[in-house]
Amino acid sequence: NAGVTQTPKFQVLKTGQSMTLQCAQDMNHEYMSWYRQDPGMGLRLIHYSVGAGITDQGEVPNGYNVSRSTTEDFPLRLLSAAPSQTSVYFCASSYSIGNRNSPLHFGNGTRLTVT
Amino acid sequence: AQSVAQPEDQVNVAEGNPLTVKCTYSVSGNPYLFWYVQYPNRGLQFLLKYITGDNLVKGSYGFEAEFNKSQTSFHLKKPSALVSDSALYFCAVSALVDSSYKLIFGSGTRLLVRP
Numbered sequence: 001n002a003g004v005t006q007t008p009k010f011q012v013l014k015t016g017q018s019m020t021l022q023c024a025q026d027m028n029h030e031y032m033s034w035y036r037q038d039p040g041m042g043l044r045l046i047h048y049s050v051g052a053g054i055t056d057q058g059e060v061p062n063g064y065n066v067s068r069s070t071t072e073d074f075p076l077r078l079l080s081a082a083p084s085q086t087s088v089y090f091c092a093s094s095y096s097i098g099n100r101n102s103p104l105h106f107g108n109g110t111r112l113t114v115t
Numbered sequence: 116a117q118s119v120a121q122p123e124d125q126v127n128v129a130e131g132n133p134l135t136v137k138c139t140y141s142v143s144g145n146p147y148l149f150w151y152v153q154y155p156n157r158g159l160q161f162l163l164k165y166i167t168g169d170n171l172v173k174g175s176y177g178f179e180a181e182f183n184k185s186q187t188s189f190h191l192k193k194p195s196a197l198v199s200d201s202a203l204y205f206c207a208v209s210a211l212v213d214s215s216y217k218l219i220f221g222s223g224t225r226l227l228v229r230p
Contacts, residue, residue, distance in 0.1 A: 004158070035220075040124075042205060042220040043159075050215075058217070090158055100147045100209045100216050101166060106158030 002026050006091050006107035013081040013114045021076040021110050023091030029105070031097040032074040033058070034066065036087040037109075043090065049074055050097070081114045088112070117142045117210035121221035128196045129229050136191040136224045138206030147209035148189040149218070150180055152202050159205060165189060176200070196228045 007022045025032065033048035045058030049068040063085060065077040074093075078085060089110045094102035118141045128134045140146055147166055151159040163174025170182045180191045191204060206221040 040222055042119075042222040044220075045217060048217070056215070092158070097209075097216055097218070101164075103149060103161035103164060104151075104159070104218065106151075106160070108156070108158045 004091055004093055004105050004107035006089075006110050008110060009108070011110060011112050013078070013112065015081060015083060015114060017081050019078050019081070021078075021089055021091075021112075023074045023076065023107060024072050025074075025091075025093040025105070026072065027093065027095075027105065028071060029093035029095055030071070031095070031102070032068065032091065032093045033097075033104070034064070034074070034076045035090045035092060036060065037090060038087050046076065046089075048097075078112075081112075083114045086112060086114045117208070117212065117219055119206050119208050119219050119221040121204075121206055121224045123224050124222075125225045125227060127227050127229065130198050131195050134193050134196045134200070134226065134228070136204050136206075136226060138189045138191065138221060140187050140189060140206070140208045142208050142210045142219075144211065146187075146189075148180075148182065149207040149209070150174065150178070150189075150191050151205045151207060151220075152176075153205065153223075154202050162191070162204075196226075198228045198230050201226055201228045 004025045034046040035043040047066040049055045091107045092104040120139045149164045150162040153159045165182045173179045207218045
């Protein structure tokens with residue numbers, strides 16, 4: 001049971017470059033989300049999706065795009081990388097965030113450095 | 116504003132001693148509360164949750180948490196700490212934000228258990 005799989009594990013970008021962080025889950029979860037983790041700030045929600053074809057913004061969406069064409073995949077795109085986007089990114093999924101009971105399942109993260 | 120506070124950046128405890136990691140919350144309505152643990156270079160793992168009912172909830176790895184409505188707290192506890200419990204712990208609350216439920220995380224508390 002793979003759970004939530006994120007690729008790559010590490011990435012270094014130059015300012016202005018674009019890239020896509022991949023996230024896939026094999027648990028048939030409706031809800032998927034992207035967080036960034038910065039020291040002393042906990043986790044902040046970037047974007048989320050409550051099902052295929054549906055996405056919405058979280059707390060810190062600027063500079064990021066998402067799409068949800070399938071239940072399994074939820075890629076995060078950095079349009080033009082900036083040093084402020086240096087962070088650890090986590091993808092998380094749950095059966096349904098709407099019923100509030102479902103704990104989130106996290107991937108192992110992507111550590112991104114923008115120079 | 117809906118929020119979660121973890122007042123201690125780090126908690127130090129000797130192996131075999133009881134441990135407490137503190138969490139307080141501010142949310143409208145009935146709180147749905149969670150604890151997650153993060154080991155180095157890994158994603159967060161669900162430990163336990165409070166939805167309703169008994170104020171003392173038990174979770175994975177011998178951890179438990181006590182919900183106190185009057186003090187708006189949800190402290191994580193363990194009767195006897197292990198060195199392997201050393202990790203980063205996050206408290207989270209499910210809150211209604213912009214017409215949908217989202218998980219709001221605290222800033223995290225690093226637990227260090229000395230042999």
